[in-house]
Amino acid sequence: MEYMNLTRSNSDCSSIDDFRNQVYSTAYSLITVFGLVGNGLALVVLIRTYRQSSPFHVYMLNLAVSDLLCVMTLPLRVIYYVKKGQWDQGDFLCRISSYALYVNLYCSIYFMAAMSITRFLAIVFPVQNLRLVTESRARLVCVGVWVFTCLSSSPFLMSGQHFDSVTNKTKCFEPPQGDGVQKLVVLNYLSLVVGFALPFLVILLCYAGIVRALLSRTNAARRQRGTGTRAIRMIVIVLLTFLVSFMPYHVQRTIHLHFLSRTDSNCSEKIAMQKSVVVTLSLAAANSCFDPLLYFFSGEGFRSRLSSLRQSMKGSAMYRITKMKSATEPESGENHQPRAS
Incomplete structure (x- = not known):
């Protein structure tokens, strides 16, 4: 959550x-x-090739839906910050925009785990x-x-827009004040652990089990090299996502909430902490x-799905063109028939 104004009452700090x-x-x-381009394309491919479905395909589909629902609310945040912190979209959209970001955040984590x-x-x-892993x-x-x-994530629906008499x-997207901070600390630890x-x-x-199994494979078992390659790609992309997106946010959020309880912090520390929240x-x-990236590089046959979808679209386009030509040829022949006679 944007904890940005929790220390704004200190007039000595810029x-x-x-x-x-x-x-x-x-x-x-x-x-x-x-997000719209990448997940939109992925969703189209996954839906159009749903006959080739698998458990992994089901998780990818849900992950793409989660991402798109979140991304579609981000323009409201852009408008808010372009207007320098003025919200004009109403209380309902304020709550939904906050809610969607955190639903996507934890849905992404759980779908990646699955x-x-x-x-x-x-x-x-x-x-x-x-026997264990089925589509159902x-x-x-x-x-x-x-x-x-x-x-x-429903607690994020509890705080909506409010009028700030100072500005x-x-x-x-502003944090609660006073007693609300203590509730935020409890929510933070629950979300951090669970x-x-x-x-x-x-x-x-x-991933430790996957790497161990891949390293201990016999030469005969290495015929499943494609599965191992996809697994390695998934390990790299998921760990990269956690190290870049999820881990810095959760670690910094916990540190910042503890920092707010300090009384000996100076302005430079407060400003640095607040900027780290933004980043x-x-x-x-x-x-x-x-x-x-996860869909394209580690999804089961995602690139082949994309290729087959492209071929089917090209084939359907050629069929329509041929059908249009065949429909116009008799008419053209009728027009020339009187001249021949």
């Missing part, structure tokens, strides 16, 4: 509003463009995998992730731009 407005408006604009478990079972326990079970997992994440502006640490631990254990939240929102 405001970082200009820095915040510039970084957020630029970052959210770029994330909107790349994808990692699926890949782990496919490589380490290939025989049992056929993957759909049930996705429903569970959506329900759990939506319910656990004479209607505000959104929403980040536990899924990340599961992912690390899965890490922007990186957290950027997770929507990493997910298309």
Whole structure:
């Protein structure tokens, strides 16, 4: 959450509003463009090739939907920061915009964990995998992730727009004051443990098992090289996403909440801490731009799906052209028939 104005009452410290407005408006604009293009293309490919569905495909589809729902709310944030902290879109959209970002954040983490478990079972326990991992079970997992994440993120629906008498502006995305900070600390630890640490631990254990299985394979078993390559790519992309997007945000958020309880902090420390909030939240929102890399480089046959979709579209276009030509040829022949006679 944007904790930016928690220390603004200290008149001795300069405001970082200009820095915040510039970084957020630029970052959210770029994330909107790349997120819409990447996830939109992925969603089209996944839907059009749904007959080739697999459990991994189900998780990719839900991850793309989660990213798109979040990215579509980012333009509202861009408008807010371009207007230098003036919210004109109403209380409902204020709540939904805050809510969507955190639903996407934790849905992404859980879907990545589910994808990692699926890949782990496919490589380490290939025989049992056929029985344990099915599309119907993957759909049930996705429903569970959506329900759990939506319910656990519901506190973000509780805070909407409010009028700030100091700046004479209607505000959104601002943190609670006073007693609300203590509630924020409790929510932070719950989300830190349940929403980040536990899924990340599961992912690390899965990747350790995958790497061990790949290194211990016999030459005969290495015929499944394609599966191993996809697994390595997924490990790299998921770990990169966690190290760049998820981990800095959760670590910095926890440090910042503890920092707010200090009474001996000076202005330079407060400004540095507030700027780090801006940077890490922007990186957290950027997770929507990493997910298309996951689809393209580690998705089961995603590139072949894209190629087959391109071929089918090209084939349907050629069919329509041929049909149009065949429809016009009789008419052309009729026009020339009187001249021949």
